[in-house]
């Protein structure tokens with residue numbers, strides 16, 4: 001019988017980040033798509049309902065929460081616990097490069113052997129880093145659209161071109177986040193079924209289970 005040890009992996013701040021990020025993205029994708037294509041417009045706008053105004057308001061509130069979450073996670077890249085720090089999972093050393101390839105083979109059903117890690121595997125970790133970098137671009141373009149008269153946001157946002165160009169980038173990234181959510185939820189469920197380490201519950205209570213060495 002396999003014996004498991006309970007280990008504390010995700011700090012409270014990391015878990016707060018996760019759920020603020022996940023829930024704000026769900027809100028931002030729905031309200032963002034509404035701003036782009038107001039599907040109720042012809043029958044609701046112009047009445048007392050103010051649907052577009054409420055959608056924009058929800059988008060901006062969720063946008064503020066999203067931005068705070070992203071800043072918290074970047075802080076944890078450098079000052080979090082050892083599983084949360086960026087160098088634990090990005091493929092810049094031999095251990096992580098090897099893990100990146102074995103995880104790819106494992107996910108492609110080519111091998112069943114893989115390294116059991118308490119933190120992120122290198123493939124997941126790299127995709128989370130990319131997501132965080134795109135999240136920074138998303139909030140810069142978002143604030144550029146929101147405050148077209150702010151010197152700070154205009155000088156930062158102009159890196160991405162005119163307002164229209166920034167809006168286009170903001171729109172394309174919307175689809176990245178929407179697809180990321182779908183693929184991510186699929187992969188965490190797949191992993192939770194394949195290896196009994198309590199992956200999903202770890203993002204709620206912070207604990208994972210590791211094989212106990214004899």
Ligand code: HEM
Pocket residue numbers: 018021022023025026073119120121124125128131177180181184185188199200201202203
């Ligand atoms: C039912 C919903 C969800 C569940 C059960 C879930 C579960 C998890 C778990 C278990 C991890 C840790 C995975 C690991 O150790 O590699 C994780 C990480 C992560 N999740 Fe989710 N997730 C959910 C929804 C979302 C959504 C909607 C998003 C955003 C679109 C998201 C973004 C992330 C990110 C960015 C990380 C990495 C955290 C880091 O920076 O280290 N999650 N999630």
Ligand code: HEM
Pocket residue numbers: 025028029031032033035036056059060062063064066067138139141142143145146147167170171173174175177
């Ligand atoms: C994952 C995060 C986000 C997603 C998925 C998202 C999605 C979208 C989408 C699809 C649009 C419509 C653009 C178009 O017409 O094609 C939009 C507009 C906009 N978003 Fe976001 N957004 C996000 C984050 C943010 C943030 C952090 C802010 C900053 C507060 C923001 C502010 C805005 C503004 C100001 C507009 C234009 C509203 C208007 O013209 O009425 N967004 N967003």
